[in-house]
Amino acid sequence: MPIRSKYRKEKKEKKRGRTFREKARLFWRVLKIAVVVFIIAAVSIWYYLGRLDKMIEEKFDQPRKWNLPSRVLSDADYFYPGVDTLKRKLIDKLDRLGYRNVGTAISGPGDYAQLPNQIDIYLHDFSYPHEEFKGFPVRLSLEGTVITDITNLADKESLSVMKLEPEEISSIFDERMEDRTVVTLKDVPPALIESIVLIEDERFFKHRGVDPIGILRAMGANVRAMRIAQGGSTLTQQLVKNFFLYPKKSILRKLNEMLIAIEIERHHTKGEILEAYLNEIYLGQRGASSVSGVAEAAKYYFGKNVNQLSIGECALLAGMIRIPNEYNPLKHKDNAVARRNFVLKRLFDAELINKDEYEKAKVEPIISPKPVVRVGRAPYFIDFVKQQLAVLYPQEILQSEGLRIFTTLDMSAQLAAEGVVTRDLEKLEKANASVLPKDHAEPLQGVLIAMQPGNGYLRALVGGRSYQDSQFNRATQAKRQPGSAFKPFVYLTALDPRMSKTSFTPASTVDDSSFSVESGGKEWSPKNYDKKEHGTVTLRAALEQSLNIATSKIAIDAGLENVVETAKKAGISTPIDAVPSLALGAFEVIPIELAAAYTVFPNGGIFAEPISIMNVVTSKGEVLENKTIKMGRVFDAQPVYLTTNIMKGVVDHGTAASARAMGFDGIAAGKTGTTSNYKDAWFVGFTPNFLALTWVGYDDNAVMNMSGARAALPMWVDFMKEMAPPSVQDFPSPPDIVLVKIDKESGKLANSKCPDDIEEAFIEGTEPTEHCDKTDKASDVETY
């Protein structure tokens, strides 16, 4: 007999032979173990449920359940008769704002219709820092593309101005990158709630978190279909999965999902659960961020507030929950129509909508705004704003409190600036390949800053060629030599009788002949750009032609320490030594500071503090920051006017005269800048109401062999032609300014012997008294 059989036989006999006592002992032993196991299990479950309760309390029982991203907004835009809608790119703006082109007739907020000679817009509601704006329909009557009249279509009243809400430039997310607009249950239309409950969890109001009947039904459906055709998860379970757990499927996750769902249902009403679900549910992807919640989805897919959705749109949104990307109306319209109609049929069958509503909704076209991915908009400006916000608020507040940050950015100007920098740098590299260094590792970089001098608003900021390749913000972080772009501050000092050691007027003459001066123990001798000397020249000619020798002499005569003082008063914070080379901008500035400093010229000596953040508002509408225009007089208006007047000559016939050849019209002033060895090229120019600075150079300070007029000016012209209509209005003149005809060369009063005269501006009482005494033009002698 085999050993194994023998052993089994013995065991059976032994079992049969157990006494009652032995059996009782065994029973008690098993019972004890079972009790201990039961107690351990009960305690563990009790502990685990306690932890779940705590987790629910910590995360779900809060008034604010989600981390809401802060949103950075541009400035609002105004449209009025006379504005060219094509130049201002109104339609592009409407598309970016999520308005929907409905073809012919607008019917609700967010619609627009572009018709011959008119554009109808149904304005969105918008919550401004100090104003709740209620949207209404407007008609812009056009002549060609220019607005001739604005009418409020609700009351037929003619309007002098229409305000378009700010654009969202960027969001500051936490690591989950969820874009969400939180709504309350009462904001959500009943059709949407009914559609979601019907499609996702028909027995929502009957179960207690987990629905065994639903699970059995789903299992049956799946067996019949031989695939996963239905899910048995309730709305509460879906909420738990998205809110507390992770998307990866596992038995443990499913168990947790059920336990938490039951716990939540124990402590919360169906209304609270439904509201959380409507705000939590994932409804697709916009670039790197997710579209979470029905309100955000309504805005993204239909350009509407959730309470404005039609029955068809509600049905589609409910239908999308299952596979958001497959039913995305922006990408798969046919799938979206089929899914919407399926949900509508279910609603009709369940008698939740009547026949008329069903038929109407079934044929309703799905109109979506143009899809807009916000990633990458104004990235350098956003970084600059974030830097300032970091001083005011910790990062976690910015990522969670849903703050709205209103900025001064003009989105149209910003997009134009970004386009110009990219295009013009490419053009520049191609056209000047022969002068640029061969095989330079890094590409040419550029900066464009646009400001409104009258209020200090930063309107556009480009800090480099490609944010993707380099996040270094050259507009706000780089320190570069301004070169001749600094010269206007030398002339401003010289022309200010209260600052200059020597009296100068624009007609004063200076000898543009080589000289040497000791500076820092060394001989310093400035040279002109053209390597020539120009003899006696007027101040005007010296600045218009950017003569280095003459400018250095003027700076020395005006007082170098006074020039430093001028730069400081104009807001330049980088250290400047009172050395002769200062006159030629041989020190470093931050481009944005130079742009701000230049605003004193169009502003008549008043320095407007640069502003980029206007307001910070909480999600509840409380205004946390309220920045206002701040300005103060830092220079007398008269010398500023004289300097600006000379800088007009720079553009008209000086070093920037090519701007006119490039088609830039209207009144403007400015100054080119080129540093020694051609490492930096600048142009800072302005009209009475708009100022822009452009810079071109290499990050590693490599020589590029291009002047400001050649490299930076074309960029400025291209931008200004797009953004600033030709100004017919001149710079405002202060009192005590007189215009006198003088001889262009000698600076003396013009007469018949000096026919080449110009009208020059002077502070009254400083105009020349001597007449021009040229004697070599006898034929021009006036006799009468």
Next chain:
Amino acid sequence: MSKPIRTLIFLFLILFTFTACPPAAKKPPVKKPPKQGEVREKPKEVTRPGQPSQVLTPQRKASDRLVDKGKTSLDAKNYDQALQLFQDAANVDPSNGVAYYYLALTDHYLGEQNTAAGLLDKAESLLRSDQYWMGKVEELRALITGEKPQVAPLPPVVDQY
């Protein structure tokens, strides 16, 4: 007629005759022709630069509409909203001096005298050609600098532009 009376009448007639006669016309200076090669200096021609136009363009009209709304907010002592509207007005038309004037006035009410002074400078530079507004600017400047220590009057509801 007595002799003294006749003498008086005679003297009166003599005096009347002399005083009533028009003075002899002065001879115009004789313009001498210039000598050969002599240069006649033209008198210095002095003009003044033009001032910014305050013409009611659509842009100005839009800006003025915002100023009006701002004034309503200012009357209601809703200073934050007033500031916002005046800023918007200056944004729409940066050469609208009236918008800067009201910005200065609002800042003055809010106790921001330095800011108010800067804004008033800007207003002044744009309104120089307008007597009415220059008067208002001077009035406000006196209040800001404290030359007239008195409470600023509420802005008039209707102003001329």
